[in-house]
Amino acid sequence: MKTGVFVAGVGMTPFGKYPQRTxxxxxxxxxxxxxxxxxxxxxxxxxxxCGSSYGGPLLGQRILRQLGMTGIPITNVENAxxxxxxxxREAVTAIAAERCEIALVVGVEQLSRFGxxxxxxxxxxxxxxxxxxxxxxxAMRAQRYMAEHDAQPRDLALVSxxxxxxxxxxxxxxxxxxxxxENVLESRMxxxxxxxxxxxxxxxGAAAAVLxxxxxxxxxxxRIRIDASVLRSGEYTTGARDMARSDLTERTxxxxxxxxxxxxxxxxxxxxxDAFAISELMYCEALGFCSTGLxxxxxxxxxxxITGRIPxxxxxxxxxxxxxxxxxxxxxxxxxxxxxxxxxxPRQVASPRVALTHCTGGGISGLDHGACTVHVVxx
Amino acid sequence: MKTGVFVAGVGMTPFGKYPQRTxxxxxxxxxxxxxxxxxxxxxxxxxxxCGSSYGGPLLGQRILRQLGMTGIPITNVENAxxxxxxxxREAVTAIAAERCEIALVVGVEQLSRFGxxxxxxxxxxxxxxxxxxxxxxxAMRAQRYMAEHDAQPRDLALVSxxxxxxxxxxxxxxxxxxxxxENVLESRMxxxxxxxxxxxxxxxGAAAAVLxxxxxxxxxxxRIRIDASVLRSGEYTTGARDMARSDLTERTxxxxxxxxxxxxxxxxxxxxxDAFAISELMYCEALGFCSTGLxxxxxxxxxxxITGRIPxxxxxxxxxxxxxxxxxxxxxxxxxxxxxxxxxxPRQVASPRVALTHCTGGGISGLDHGACTVHVVxx
Numbered sequence: 001m002k003t004g005v006f007v008a009g010v011g012m013t014p015f016g017k018y019p020q021r022t023x024x025x026x027x028x029x030x031x032x033x034x035x036x037x038x039x040x041x042x043x044x045x046x047x048x049x050c051g052s053s054y055g056g057p058l059l060g061q062r063i064l065r066q067l068g069m070t071g072i073p074i075t076n077v078e079n080a081x082x083x084x085x086x087x088x089r090e091a092v093t094a095i096a097a098e099r100c101e102i103a104l105v106v107g108v109e110q111l112s113r114f115g116x117x118x119x120x121x122x123x124x125x126x127x128x129x130x131x132x133x134x135x136x137x138x139a140m141r142a143q144r145y146m147a148e149h150d151a152q153p154r155d156l157a158l159v160s161x162x163x164x165x166x167x168x169x170x171x172x173x174x175x176x177x178x179x180x181x182e183n184v185l186e187s188r189m190x191x192x193x194x195x196x197x198x199x200x201x202x203x204x205g206a207a208a209a210v211l212x213x214x215x216x217x218x219x220x221x222x223r224i225r226i227d228a229s230v231l232r233s234g235e236y237t238t239g240a241r242d243m244a245r246s247d248l249t250e251r252t253x254x255x256x257x258x259x260x261x262x263x264x265x266x267x268x269x270x271x272x273x274d275a276f277a278i279s280e281l282m283y284c285e286a287l288g289f290c291s292t293g294l295x296x297x298x299x300x301x302x303x304x305x306i307t308g309r310i311p312x313x314x315x316x317x318x319x320x321x322x323x324x325x326x327x328x329x330x331x332x333x334x335x336x337x338x339x340x341x342x343x344x345x346p347r348q349v350a351s352p353r354v355a356l357t358h359c360t361g362g363g364i365s366g367l368d369h370g371a372c373t374v375h376v377v378x379x
Numbered sequence: 380m381k382t383g384v385f386v387a388g389v390g391m392t393p394f395g396k397y398p399q400r401t402x403x404x405x406x407x408x409x410x411x412x413x414x415x416x417x418x419x420x421x422x423x424x425x426x427x428x429c430g431s432s433y434g435g436p437l438l439g440q441r442i443l444r445q446l447g448m449t450g451i452p453i454t455n456v457e458n459a460x461x462x463x464x465x466x467x468r469e470a471v472t473a474i475a476a477e478r479c480e481i482a483l484v485v486g487v488e489q490l491s492r493f494g495x496x497x498x499x500x501x502x503x504x505x506x507x508x509x510x511x512x513x514x515x516x517x518a519m520r521a522q523r524y525m526a527e528h529d530a531q532p533r534d535l536a537l538v539s540x541x542x543x544x545x546x547x548x549x550x551x552x553x554x555x556x557x558x559x560x561e562n563v564l565e566s567r568m569x570x571x572x573x574x575x576x577x578x579x580x581x582x583x584g585a586a587a588a589v590l591x592x593x594x595x596x597x598x599x600x601x602r603i604r605i606d607a608s609v610l611r612s613g614e615y616t617t618g619a620r621d622m623a624r625s626d627l628t629e630r631t632x633x634x635x636x637x638x639x640x641x642x643x644x645x646x647x648x649x650x651x652x653d654a655f656a657i658s659e660l661m662y663c664e665a666l667g668f669c670s671t672g673l674x675x676x677x678x679x680x681x682x683x684x685i686t687g688r689i690p691x692x693x694x695x696x697x698x699x700x701x702x703x704x705x706x707x708x709x710x711x712x713x714x715x716x717x718x719x720x721x722x723x724x725p726r727q728v729a730s731p732r733v734a735l736t737h738c739t740g741g742g743i744s745g746l747d748h749g750a751c752t753v754h755v756v757x758x
Contacts, residue, residue, distance in 0.1 A: 053436055057459050058741045061612050061749035070746060071630070073610040075465050078455040080436050086454050090469060097476035231452040233440050251450070362437045367449060370440040 003259075005092045005211050007224040007377065008102075009038025010334040012207035015174040015322030019112040019204075023055055026206040027063035027108040030327075034104070034208035042067060045210070046100035048074045051087030051107040052326035054114070063106060073100075081273065081361020082231065083107065084207065084329025085373025091211050092229040101213045107330035111202040119202065119325060127365040134275065135199055137363055139191035142278035145244040146193065149293040153193045156277035157184035158299050160197045160319055163274065166306060167316025169347035172331075174203045174322030184277075198277035200318040207330035209337075224337050227260035227354075228376035234367030241368070248368035249286035249360055256356070256374035257288075264288030267310065267376075268352035269339050271332035273359050274317040280304075283358060284312060287374075311349045314339060325361075329373060332357035340379040354378045382638075384471045384590050386603040386756065387481075388417025389713040391586035394553040394701030398491040398583075402434055405585040406442035406487040409706075413483070413587035421446060424589070425479035427453045430466030430486040431705035433493070442485060452479075460652065460740020461610070462486065463586065463708025464752025470590050471608040480592045486709035490581040498581065498704060506744040513654065514578055516742055518570035521657035524623040525572065528672040532572045535656035536563035537678050539576045539698055542653065545685060546695025548726035551710075553582045553701030563656075577656035579697040586709035588716075603716050606639035606733075607755035613746030620747070627747035628665035628739055635735070635753035636667075643667030646689065646755075647731035648718050650711035652738050653696040659683075662737060663691060666753075690728045693718060704740075708752060711736035719758040733757045 011033025013026050027050070035042050048069070050060025060074040079086040084107030091103040111119060118133045145151060161181055167173035179197055187196040211226070232252040241247070257263055264287055272287065274280035281295035289310050290298045298304055304312035315321045315335040318328060336355035338344045355377050362370030390412025392405050406429070414421050427448070429439025439453040458465035463486030470482040490498060497512045524530060540560055546552035558576055566575040590605070611631040620626070636642055643666060651666065653659035660674035668689050669677045677683055683691040694700045694714040697707060715734035717723045734756050741749030 057432055057457065058743060058749040061741065061743055061746070064612075065615055065743060065746060068615060070612055071614040072612060074458075074612045074750065075469065075610065076457040078436065078457055079453075090454065090472075093469075093472055093476045093478055096478070097472045099472055099475070231454065233443075233449055233451060233453045235450040236444055236447060362440065364437060364440055364444060367440070367444060370437040371453065 003092050003096055003226045003229055004213060005095045005226045007226065007337050008040055008210040008212045009034045010209045010337045011037055012172055012331050012334045013205045014172045015203050015205035015324055017112045017203050023059060023108050023110045024062050024066055026110065026204060027106050028066050030206035030208040031063065031067060031104065031106050034210050038210040040102060040210055042069050044102055045069060045072060045104045046102050047072055047094055048104040049087040049091045050076045051083035051329060052109055053078055053080055053083050055108055055326060059108060079371035081325055082329060082359040082371035082373045083326040085359040085375065086231055086371060088329060088333060088375065089229045089231050089373060092226055095211060095213050103211045104208065105211065105330055106206060106208040107327040108206040109324035109326040110204040111324060112204050116202060128363065132363065134363060135191040135194060138276040138278055139194045141243045141282065142193050145278055145281065148244050149296065151296045153185055154181060155296040155300065156193065156198050157181045159274065159277040159280045160184045162305060163313060163317050163319035166314050166347055167320030170316050170321060173316040173320055174201055175320045194276055200275045200323040203322040203324050205322060205324040205327045207327045207334050209330055209333050224340050224377055224379055226375060226377050228256040230256040230259060231371065231373050233371055234369050236366050244282065245292065246282050246286040246368055248372045249283050249358065252372040252374045253287045256376050260376035262354060262376065266354050267356045268354050269311045269314060269349045270356040271315060271335050272312050272317065274313055274319050275323060277319065280312060287358060306347055306349055314344065314347045314349055329359045333375065336377050340377065382471050382475055382605045382608055383592060384474045384605045386605065386716050387419055387589040387591045388413045389588045389716045390416055391551055391710050391713045392584045393551045394582050394584035394703060396491045396582050402438060402487050402489045403441050403445055405489060405583060406485050407445050409585035409587040410446060410483065410485050413589050417589040419481060419589055421448050423481055424448060424451060424483045425481050426451055426473055427483040428466040428470045429455045430462035430708060431488055432457055432459055432462045434487055434705060438487060439485065458750035460704055461708060461738040461750035461752045462705040464738040464754065465610055465750060467708060467712060467754065468608045468610050468752060471605055474590060474592050482590045483587065484590065484709055485585060485587040486706040487585040488703035488705040489583040490703060491583050495581060507742065511742065513742060514570040514573060517655040517657055518573045520622045520661065521572050524657055524660065527623050528675060530675045532564055533560060534675040534679065535572065535577050536560045538653065538656040538659045539563045541684060542692060542696050542698035545693050545726055546699030549695050549700060552695040552699055553580055554699045573655055579654045579702040582701040582703050584701060584703040584706045586706045586713050588709055588712050603719050603756050603758055605754060605756050607635040609635040609638060610750065610752050612750055613748050615745050623661065624671065625661050625665040625747055627751045628662050628737065631751040631753045632666045635755050639755040641733060641755065645733050646735045647733050648690045648693060648728045649735040650694060650714050651691050651696065653692055653698050654702060656698065659691060666737060685726055685728055693723065693726045693728055708738045712754065715756050719756065
């Protein structure tokens, strides 16, 4: 299906650590900004979706009650790191099915409630019980990647340096201080070879978007179209899976490119799920921005910088903008929209026409990941 | 929109307390039964939705991995007591939008993991902090209802007695022992006037359904059509709200009747959210099965019995079949399908053509409830 869905407005909180705020408060701030940007009154929202992984029962209802947005259908969506992306997809589908014409999506997470460290994973999973937390999983992927493709920790560090460079230009980013390759390599070891600065911070934040059907947005000169909205889960494999390669992202991206009728060469700017420095290398390859094993060169040559051939994570990405889980997918859409509209200020990519956003996550034994979303948006 | 969606097969576990089992195991049992009944091979399922309120991250993925059903889009839906109903609605919408042709829905909950007592509610809600748990909320509604409509605890007890009568005929029900009005009135007081037997038990279980688009099910002689799938949230009101009346269920039902093109008089059998005995009285009125204040007579006259004019909860309902939160909405669909197909055995209602299912829940300050779903299905 073609989606026939447009983005009328987006908004987000700055990402950071806000233990003194509530999830409802964070969500409200993002929703108000998205509504304001869309020029659509809150009373016109016909349906809402809330993406969160740890938000607790009825988070969407709790946020929208504070805004007087009650009575409408509200659905809470959980899909680990792809919760926000999955919530967008449900909203896109609701509009495509003509269930509504204007839908609100809000993604929220407040990880500071858990005190810090890696995010709580499902304790019943036997790999998690054995210590396979996200940093451990990506450390193994990094080791495998470095062994297969003759990469060095320095190649990983370059990803983190670029992320901070971009984040320093983004008022919504959590980690805005510039760092050097040496800073990255000398920072505390988390899971060999991943040092502290190669891991995204835990944090809090919210992001929101107002989506509309075609006929509602024709009058909007800067309208942004959603060309693809795809979700997939990992495929079970035993033993032979190549940890340095993401078949899940490859499959999800392939479906998104087909839906949008484009190829990776058509993407002008991308927000990619760089939860760890190695992630950006792996996923740039899986998304088709370069061949397998060559992402190191892609990053090293500066091609993924804001001024490069295929700018990746101009927002700072998860590594530096931050990663409040449920908010991330929606925040990626915010950045894509701002870039396409030419509203990204000092981090603006030159005249992008097509943007791609990518989330993947949820560690489950035997699977690449539990959920991956890819969206393609264009102007 | 008309949904154009059919139910190819349903399945559920017996409801009960299974602290020694896992959520994944419960879900798997229900899915296998639904697949078996549908005659559709698991490899044909194109998308899946999992409804659960307390299941934890990626429960749907964790269940389906065990069945080798990986790779497809899987979305986890949370909407408190309407989680299962909301998951059905997302599947219906995905098919209506032509995002897929065959979708699986599974609802799961394992409340025994929490040790017993009332279910954990969102602790940040200020009414919950003041003690407004579900039994307390419905006790206040019962008091108000009795005062307004000159009802007695005996009228409430009759609901519980009927629930057990029906459950005694249902191998999937959690509380199958027959009880008398005296047993109900003499059981332990939970929240005046609600005694133990006027409250649904906590428990565990799962239910599943395979939904298909029209063209896939034309060859199925006993095909069941989903005529309406509606979700609404409560409207914020201050002060003047009548606690003995559910405006949320009234609004949701009105939308469902409109979508299905029927009225309450056309409903031949209903599964209603009787979490407490008073709920069935309130919601029978809100669903239009009788006028306000007359549900007492409806129940007292036997009209809601399996042999009555409008059989309500032939399965035993939440009061006796049980209420594993996320499973309930899907289990209601199971009962509706079995009744419509004439497969309900000793609890079979005479030749029903139209069935209605209703879930509502999620206590939020100032709202009736956070989420209510109503489905209309027919043969």
